[in-house]
Amino acid sequence: MAANLPTEHRALVLEALGEGFQVKKIPTPQPGLGNAIIRIESAGVLSYHREIYDGARGYNFPKPIVGGMSAIGRIAALGPDSVALKLGQLVYVDCVIHARDDPGALFLTAIHEGTTEGSKKLIRDVWRDGYFAEYAKAPLENCYPLDEARLCGTLGYTIHDLMYICYLLVPFGGLRDIRLEPGETVIICPATGGYGGAGVQVAIAMGARVIAFGRNEKELARLKEHVLRGTPNASIETVKMTGDEMTDAAALKAFGPVDAVIDFSPPQAAKSPHVKSAVWTLRRGGRVSMMGWNENPMVPTVLARNITLKGKLMYEREDIELFMKMLERGLFPRGKNFVHTKVFPLEDWKEGLDAGAEFLGIGKYVTLAP
Ligand SMILES: NC(=O)c1ccc[n+]([C@@H]2O[C@H](COP(=O)([O-])OP(=O)(O)OC[C@H]3O[C@@H](n4cnc5c(N)ncnc54)[C@H](OP(=O)(O)O)[C@@H]3O)[C@@H](O)[C@H]2O)c1
Incomplete structure (x- = not known):
């Protein structure tokens, strides 16, 4: 569908790892079969975006590249095979791209090239650039319509606050993958980080009882207060991690048998025994979703007790569709009880990435606002 796209637009371009971004004018992508061109309004920042682009994380992707992850924007132009999206419509643009003829070949836009030859080809040749830009090209199927009247009107969310979706979706993918049910008890660990905190918020919205397990007592107290302010009847407990496997298992067991565990350990927590402590509290047949980095095989705790342990990368399409319905129905808190968002212009990307690494935890x- 024709549109008045500018010939050039501003974007954050990374030429090489560790060199930092440059704000550059680059040619605006044009609509074609299977894609949409989005005018980006809000581009999400990860707690470890800085480490991805300075090379510390060791993630591979082609360069030069426009940085980013998921974003929210308005449809600025559409390929001729689009039948449902509308010009000007507000959409959540998801960063997980699957090959159309092999959904198993997937990668995370401007973050990681994935692990197959197909995913590496697609990020290199077709969907290279991310959404730290005024305009971006995305697969049609990655553009999820947002009910703007309901979300921004009736429920009062701002567009920047809605970007918190990209954090909430990840634990939602993991919790649905291990079939968390309303009324069940789930341990979330570590609960004090970005994804752990988002996991607490999602599990509460799913009707579960949450045991938030983490090292930082002050942040655990803030987390509980944040949850109870937004959802006064939520069932939420906190347990401080001491780092001793059986001491922590005993503290967690005080709340009775646990149905499920979800882990978001970053690389620096890979040697921490907290997942084993949490697994000891599971009832027979309990389920564990491993979404962070933790290499412990946990054989005695897992194998002998029929524990289902699943790895999970991000989420599936149906998870996103169901999540949007939960948000639109008002199952999450509003305003600051949902999220407090700090917004930076593209030019202040360095401050934005620094803030992303420091301003974290639930809510x-x-x-970035291009
Ligand atoms: N599977 C997926 O699809 C997926 C998607 C997104 C992210 N992830 C992964 O999720 C992980 C967490 O990301 P994030 O953005 O939430 O990180 P984050 O905001 O930096 O949070 C890190 C958390 O780990 C805790 N921690 C750090 N070192 C620890 C240690 N030695 N022992 C125990 N706890 C420790 C921190 O606790 P304190 O508050 O005590 O410091 C904090 O709760 C990352 O590894 C990321 O790659 C996976």
Whole structure:
């Protein structure tokens, strides 16, 4: 569908790892078969975006590249095979791209090239650039319509606050993957980080009882207060991690048998025994979703007790569709009880990425506004 796109637009371009971004004018992508061109309004920042682009994380992707992850924007132009999206419509643009003829070949836009030859080809040749830009090209199927009247009107969310979706979706993918049910008890660990905190918020909205397990007592107290302010009847407990496997298992067991565990350990927590402590509290047949980095095989705790342990990368399409319905129905808190978002212009990307690494935990988020 024709549109008045500018010939050039501003974008954050990374030429090489560790060199930092440059704000550059680059040619605006044009609509074609299977894609949409989005005018980006809010681009999400990860707690470890800085480490991805300075090379510390060791993630591979082609360069030069426009940085980013998921974003929210308005449809500015559409390929001729679009039948449902509308010009000007507000959409959530998801960063997980699957090959159309092999959904198993997937990668995370401007973050990681994935692990197959197909995913590496697609990020290199077709969907290279991310959404730290005024305009971006995305697959049609990655553009999820947002009910703007309901979300921004009736429920009062701002567009930047809605970017918190990209954090909430990840634990939602993991919790649905291990079939968390309303009324069940789930341990979330570590609960004090970006994804752990988002996991607490999602599990509460799913009707579960949450045991938030983490090292930082002050942040655990803030987390509980944040949850109870937004959802006064939520069932939420906190347990401080001491780092001793059986001491922590005993503290967690005080709340009775646990149905499920979800882990978001970053690389620096890979040697922490907290997942084993949490697994000891599971009832027979309990389920564990491993979404962070933790290499412990946990054989005695897992194998002998029929524990289902699943790895999970991000989420599936139906998870996103169901999540949007939960949000639109008002199952999440509003305003600051949902999220406090710090917004930075593209030019202040360095401050934005620094804030992303520091302003984290439940109900905190950072975005760039191109
Ligand atoms: N599977 C997926 O699809 C997926 C998607 C997104 C992210 N992830 C992964 O999720 C992980 C967490 O990301 P994030 O953005 O939430 O990180 P984050 O905001 O930096 O949070 C890190 C958390 O780990 C805790 N921690 C750090 N070192 C620890 C240690 N030695 N022992 C115990 N706890 C420790 C921190 O606790 P304190 O508050 O005590 O410091 C904090 O709760 C990352 O590894 C990321 O790659 C996976």
